[in-house]
Amino acid sequence: MTEFTPLLSFAGGMVIGLATVALMAVHGRIAGINGILSGFLTTQFNQDWAWRAAFLGGMIASPLVLLVLSGQMPEISVPSPAPLLLIGGFLTGIGTTYASGCTSGHGVCGISRLSARSIVATLTFMTTAIATVFLTRHVFGG
C-alpha cells in the first residue's frame, strides 16, 4: 500500500508544470525527459548539449533542495528485482525513442498543446502499463 496523497501530488504536478512552462518561455524547448536524455547522449558538446546537461544536473540535484527544506532526503521504494529493472529500463528506452516521447514529453507537454499524437501515445502507454501490472501482480504473481 502507498498513501493516497491528492493534494501533495497535485501540488507537485503544478511545480512540474511551472518548470515545463519556464523551459518553453525562456529556452523555447519541450520538457520531455526522454528527449533531453537522448540529446544528452551525443559527441557534439554544443549549446544544445549544454542546456540539456544543465537541466539533467538540476534534476539530479533536486533531492538536496528537499533535504534543505524538509530536513530529510526523499524516500523511494523499488518493488521490482534487478532483472526486471534491466529489462523494463531497456524497453522504456526503446519504446520512448520510437514514440518520440514519454510521460513528460507526450503526457504533459503534448497533451497541453492538444497534440493528437500525444493523446494517442499517452492512452497507449497507460493502457499497456495497467495491463502489464495486472498480469504481473494478479495473473502470474501474488
Added chain:
Amino acid sequence: MKPLLAFAFGLVFGCGILISGMGNPAKVLNFFDIAGTWDPSLAFVMGGALLVTAIGYRLAFRMGRPLLASSFSLPTKQDLDIRLIGGSAVFGIGWALTGFCPGGLVPVLGLGTAPLMTGAAILAGILAARWMIQLSYRKTAAEA
C-alpha cells in the same frame, strides 16, 4: 546564463517529481494496479501539471518568441503511425516492470543502485533504438 537557468528549471522540475510521488516506483506501480492496491494519486500529478502547462504554454506562445532563443522548438509530426503506437505500447510495458519513467527516474538517480541500474538500461535502450531506426532509414534509402 542559459545553462544556469536550465539548471534551475531542472531543479524545479525534479522537486515537482519528488513532491508528487512520481519518483517513487512503489507509488507508480500502485497507480497502475487498479484491481489491487490502487493509489490514484498520480492522476492528480497529471492534473496539476496539465493545468499549469496548458495555461502557461498559451501565455508563453503569445510572446512570439522565447526570451533566450530565436524560436519555439515544437514537434511538427502529425501522423499516428506504428512507431508512435508500438513505441508507446512497449514503453508502457517497460514502465510497469520498473515503476520508473524517464522523468521520474532522473531526480532519484542519486538515491540508490536500483535507479542507477534502471537508468543505465534506459540509456542502452535509447541507443539501441536510435541504431535500429538509423538502420531502417539506410535500408529505405538504399531501396529508393
